[in-house]
Amino acid sequence: MTSKLFGTDGVRGTANTWPMTAEIALKIGSAAGRYFRNDGSNGHRVVIGKDTRLSGYMFENALTAGLTSTGMNALLLGPVPTPAVGLLTHSMRADVGIMISASHNPHHDNGIKFFGPDGFKLSDEAEAEIEAMVAGEVEPAKAVNIGRAKRVDDGRFRYAERVKSTFPQGRRLDGLKVVIDCAHGAAYKVAPEVLWELGATVIPVGVEPDGTNINKNCGSTAPRHAAARVLEEGADLGICLDGDADRVIIIDETGQIADGDQLMALMAGRWAESGRLQGGTLVATVMSNLGLERFMTARGLTLERTKVGDRYVVEAMRRGGWNLGGEQSGHIVMTDYATTGDGLLAGLQFLAAMIETGKPASTLLRQFDRVPQLLKNVRYAPGQDPLDTAAVKAAISQAEGQLDGKGRLLIRKSGTEPLIRVMAECEDDGLLSQVVEGIVAEVKSIA
Incomplete structure (x- = not known):
């Protein structure tokens, strides 16, 4: 295995294409199982959640097979938000938590994110050790020590109660009309339920997942439809989540979108x-x-x-x-x-601020005036490195000179997709566009 498995946030890619294949998921599951079940006992647990992507069934089964083959006991939550996996990994005394999701990406992508026993994401060092084990041979458990898998039907409700407990005691959302866009993703049930239980009038959007419509023209990366519903319904605000509900974008009563x-x-x-x-x-x-x-x-x-x-x-x-x-x-x-x-918890904190x-x-949502910012993404072929070419380096150097004392420039590779992200900030709109477009053009000429 010559390429790196783990990126910015776990393993991610197009389903049924390396590294997001059932075979690799099986190996990742067995490697993670061996990494966390390192004393040979059968008391070790893994919590597994997923979003609503069609490929989630495949990866859930493959990971479960790998994990149980090394003696881990798998607790299967079904579709739940990513933060629910972090919460339940800790509260259910699990050794590791796994979320199967590609977050805000389209349905054909998927990913595998890990949480440690404290509910926080694994360190780079731990991921590197698991990756090294994937590349080698993982010793399976003896037949008598193979792990078990069990469905956990109340994971969503445990998460809902925790989220509601963060809302100010004695406060309710009576009289507030809220559009909630769940991106046809992991929070499509729990988010509208929580808002309704706290007293809001709820207008749900993006709550009909079919396995292929997650994040499609909806959610935090495409909030225009929810903004239109806010105006149409005369709502007090809109809350837009992404596919695994760890992000939120807020829309005010005038339809304006805030990041x-x-x-x-x-x-x-x-x-x-x-x-x-x-x-x-x-x-x-x-x-x-x-x-x-x-x-x-x-x-x-x-x-x-x-x-x-x-x-x-x-x-x-x-x-x-x-x-x-x-x-x-x-x-x-x-x-x-x-x-x-x-995302849901943050949305509730914003609602609390409105109430209080x-x-x-x-x-x-008008706390400060934004400095004009322009971000462009340029896709490149895997295996290329446009940022290592003389022409792109020269374009970046020229842009930095133009912005010196007037703004800032940030060029980076995406950690989850083959994209070069070109971002600049500057009070001069003309200069802002000039420097970004100049770099983008050079990257495109190579990519």
Whole structure:
């Protein structure tokens, strides 16, 4: 095996194409089983959840076969949000949790994400050890020690109760009309249920999964349909989740769409005022807008930046003892409540702010003025490295010179797809477009 299995967030790719094949999933399951069942006893457990992709059936079965072959006992949750797997791995005293999902990607992709016994995502080091075991021979358990598999029917309800417990005690959502777009994904049942149980009038969108429509023209990556429903229904706001419900995008009552940066600013400001923001610090990635950084600085607070990926945000939060972080894309991490990004939980915190302040969504989602930001994605053929060519390097160097003192430039490869992401920020719209398009053109000429 010459290519690396694990990327930014577990293993991901097109179903039935390396590395997302049933054969590799079986090997990953047996390697993970041997890694976590290292004392030979039969008391070890793995919690497995999935989203609504058709290929989820195949990967659930393959992983279960691999895991039980090494003596692990598999607890199968069925379709649940990614944060539910983190929660239940810890609360059910499991050794490892696995989520089968490609998050916001289209249905033909899928992925395998791992959580440790504490409910947090595995470290790079642990993933590297498992990957090394996949490449070798994994010793199966003796026949008498083969593990068992069991369906857990109440996983969704356990998660729902935990999420509701984070809402301010004694508060309800009576009188609020909420559009909830579940992207035909993992939260298609639990998210509308939670909002209705808290008293909201719920307009559900994206709640009819068929195995192939997850994230298709809906959810956090395509919120326009939900925005139209907000206006059509006269709703107070819209909440858009992605396929595994670890991201959220909020839509205000006027149909305007706000990203994770505005939501993080709101929460950081409120938490700082109430003394809840640990270390006066918010953790975000290099993708977050410069306006968010200025917002924090103006209040005597700190924005700590990491590389892209919610796992890196969480790792920084844990190292620094900070309790709030996230990504512009909508991952909002609140370690007081959860071990990973949780779109539904973040949506409830926003609703709590509406209830407690009496302010509409449109006011709460205008925490700072964004510095103009332009992001373009360029797809390239696997095996290529456009960023290593002289022409692209020269274009990047020229752009950096043009932006010096006027803005910032970020070029990176996606950790989950063969994409080069070109992002720049600058108050001068003309210059912004010029530098981004120049780099994109050079990358395309090679890709």
